[in-house]
Amino acid sequence: MAASSASIPPVPFRFTTKVGLGTWHYGERGSERRAEIAALLGALEAGYKLIDTAEMYAAGRAESLLGEALRAFGAGKRAQLQIVSKVLPSNGSADGTVRACEQSLKRLGCDYLDLYLLHWEGGHAFEVTLEGMLRLHQQGKIRAWGVSNFDQRALTRWALAEKRAGVPGRCATNQIYYSLLARGAEFDLLAAMQEQKMPLMAYTPLGSGSLASEPRLRALAAARGLSAAQLALSWCLRQPDCVVIPKSSNLVRIRENLKAAGISLDQDCLKAIDAIYPPPRSRQALAML
């Protein structure tokens, strides 16, 4: 392997916040450009510290919009933020990973990413993608790497690749679909991640928005002075070492979602939720969008 592991810091990556902002579907409509930059800037000003994006989203335009918002927010405040992006599996060769990250950095106008994820498993061997991640880390272009949409088997194989590369246990997160509509990971994957002290990054925590208008959730939430979206997010956050990354381009909802970080649900509420969305009783294939 070309890159050495000498510069890998001993302290694993940690999220500094519980609620981040997702950016999938940002940048898809040119007519929304100004409004979307304003929403991203509004999120940063409202106190979001974690932003999730990817080279895939609107073919790089989500990253470009975020770059504009970051510039308006002020370069001096970059260090307060954790910015996560993802490499497409088709770009997951060692050179491809480095190139894709450099392109993402250019669009974002940033010198580094806090976390860089392999978006899902593709045709490249994990060893070669990891080599790209190591090179980026050594060059200071990423602070940490991780994976997304990995089931237990894929995580085990990635861990083996890290061990062979002399950087065991450095995978900083597994970003997966986890919500009331997708509880399968509770059967075994989440326990395996917790054993490795690997934080969970829960994507699509609002079920693409559908949970926010679910009548039974709305009733449970209203009885506690919450919105259904806040209930759905704080339900995810009952998991240890978990962050959620709801997407919104509406500033009212952006602020509403952020408040979920401070909410903990009572046992009666959790039981009522289980009755509507039961936990898994058997192993299930990992849900993916």
Ligand SMILES: NC(=O)c1ccc[n+]([C@@H]2O[C@H](COP(=O)([O-])OP(=O)(O)OC[C@H]3O[C@@H](n4cnc5c(N)ncnc54)[C@H](OP(=O)(O)O)[C@@H]3O)[C@@H](O)[C@H]2O)c1
């Ligand atoms: N790694 C992966 O493969 C993967 C896959 C999917 C998603 N992700 C990441 O996870 C993020 C979140 O997932 P997602 O975008 O699929 O779905 P989501 O966050 O579950 O739902 C987003 C939808 O919910 C609406 N919404 C947000 N807050 C709301 C609220 N308080 N009340 C009512 N509606 C609300 C949004 O509409 P408005 O914008 O109009 O508010 C949007 O339509 C993505 O943006 C992306 O960053 C990663």
